[in-house]
Amino acid sequence: MSREAIIQEAIDTILKYDQPRAVQVAEQALAEGLDPVDILTEGFSAGIRKVGDLFGRGEVFLPELMLSADVMKSVTNTFESAIQGKSTQKKGKMVFATVEGDVHDIGKGIVISLIKTQGIEVIDLGRDVSVSKIIETAVQENANLIGTSALLTTTLMEQKKLEDELKKHGLRDKFKTMVGGAPATQRWADRIGADAYGEDAAEAVEKSLSLLNK
Amino acid sequence: MLIVGELINTSRKAINEVVEKRDAEYIKKIAMEQYEAGADYIDVNCGTQVFDEVETMEWLVETVQSAVQAPLCLDSPNPKAIEAGLALAKFGQPMINSITGETERFNQILPLIQKYKAKIVALCMDDNGMPDTAEERMNVAKVLYEKLTDGGVPEGDIYFDPLVKPISVAGNAGIEVLETVRLISQRYPNVHKICGLSNVSYGLPNRKVLNRLFVVQTMTMGMDGYIFNPLDKTMMGFVRASRALLGQDPFCMGYLTAHRNGLYDE
Structure with a gap:
């Protein structure tokens, strides 16, 4: 099969959430000596972005969005050994956490699994994470992006605290920040000076990619 | 059966706007409509007003009470806002939404329940986060039950909320709640159960169908309280x-x- 045909197939398997066929396509790509990074980027990842688009338009629903990320995961597993050793460049590194005092992590999990499909390395600090821990990790890991989730109106203030602390330590320009969670809004992001707000998982993916391209 | 009318909540855009403008007439109308439609309690939640939540809570409580003589459900993550509401609540027995097994939250809310002799919504979650299975929920419920009754809270004032999560995210979210309600009814027959419904259908189309069916399914298992839109x-x-x-x-x-x-x- 030609590169074009494989790419088309790859997109199609994601749009149909067809895990066995997706893995088959990935294996075939490897067998034919195609560049796995190319097939991932132009094929499978493109499929995921398309699913994200459809989700945004209300034609695809949350379980399908999650399933597509699942299919993607088995594809990347298939490619992993082939990619290792090759000079694959991750698009960027992102530190992710649910803020201190907040134990909600369902949404964060969905966002992370989708962001990972786009070749962004994610360090998930889990839930109930202090601002200092988030900053510490971001500095240590030399991350490009910091994403925080807050699901309570009381813990939302932690997102502001993160911005304030970054500024205080002269680190604000080192990272891009993105906020999300039920009580967060674009207005909130603007008010505290975050670089982006993700309304839902699909938008979070889109905005992380565009922040990394800046 | 205890119905808590959920509409006065500033996380709803229309309510947030009228609250910011202090439009008392609209709030009174919504309170009255819910009460007339059969709500036993009127929920008051202004959690999105993070900068002046206490003051907003006071205004809302007084506004609602000027329209209906209904007991209120004071709903906030902020204990100060809850207490401000409790101090002004004057009809019937007030309700607090909510306490959890989280150490800090528990210690903040228990004194309020005791002081105001309030009914309490007890969320089945603790410092370990939000449980997935019925068994995990029951572990939290057991601790909450013991600590609340030790604190002098009458069993009949406790409303366990099993914590409804979206089935779009976890396929078992519905069945685990049903099992939890069944177990609570069995082990703590004098304690009540309450939940919101709309979470169950989050992320899916035709949410009303799922919400309505879930009401029937949970009632069958013994649920006897709901926080929803009585209109x-x-x-x-x-x-x-x-x-x-x-x-x-x-x-x-x-x-x-x-x-x-x-x-x-x-």
Whole structure:
């Protein structure tokens, strides 16, 4: 099969959430000596972005969005050994956490699994994470992006605290920040000076990619 | 059956706008409509007003009480806002939404329950986060039950909320709640159960269908309280009909009243 045909197939398997066929396509790509990074980027990842688009338009629903990320995961597993050793460049590194005092992590999990499909390395600090821990990790890991989730109106203030602390330590320009969670809004992001707000998982993916391209 | 009308919540855009403008008439109207539609409690939640939540809570409580003589459910992550509301609540026994097994939250809220002799919504979650399975929920419920009753809270004032999560995210989210309700009814027969419904259908189309069916399913397992929109006639109609079918409605009088009130005209 030609590169074009494989790419088309790859997109199609994601749009149909067809895990066995997706893995088959990935294996075939490897067998034919195609560049796995190319097939991932132009094929499978493109499929995921398309699913994200459809989700945004209300034609695809949350379980399908999650399933597509699942299919993607088995594809990347298939490619992993082939990619290792090759000079694959991750698009960027992102530190992710649910803020201190907040134990909600369902949404964060969905966002992370989708962001990972786009070749962004994610360090998930889990839930109930202090601002200092988030900053510490971001500095240590030399991350490009910091994403925080807050699901309570009381813990939302932690997102502001993160911005304030970054500024205080002269680190604000080192990272891009993105906020999300039920009580967060674009207005909130603007008010505290975050670089982006993700309304839902699909938008979070889109905005992380565009922040990394800046 | 205890229905808490959920509409006065500033996370709803329309409410947030009128609260910011201090438009008392609109709030009074929503309070009255919910009460007339059969809500036993009126929920008051202004959690999005993070910068002046206490003051907003006071204004809302006074505004609602000027329209209806209904007991209130004070709903906030902020204990100061809850206490401000409790201090002003004057009709019936107030309700607090909510306490959890989280150490800090528990210690902040218990004194308020004791001081104001309030009913309490007890969320089945603790410092370990939000449970997935019925078993995990029951572990939290056990601790909460013991600590609340040790604190002098009467069993009948406790409303366990099993914590409803979206089935779009976890396929078992619905069944685990049903199992939890069954177990709570079995182990703590004098304690009540309450939940919100809309979470279950998050991320899916035709949410009303799922919400209405989930009301029937949870009631069958023994749920006896809900926080929802009482102006949703069909939903109220389902609750009344379900009560009649479960033998909780002598001579079907509640069902017939619902019929006469036009709850089944669709």
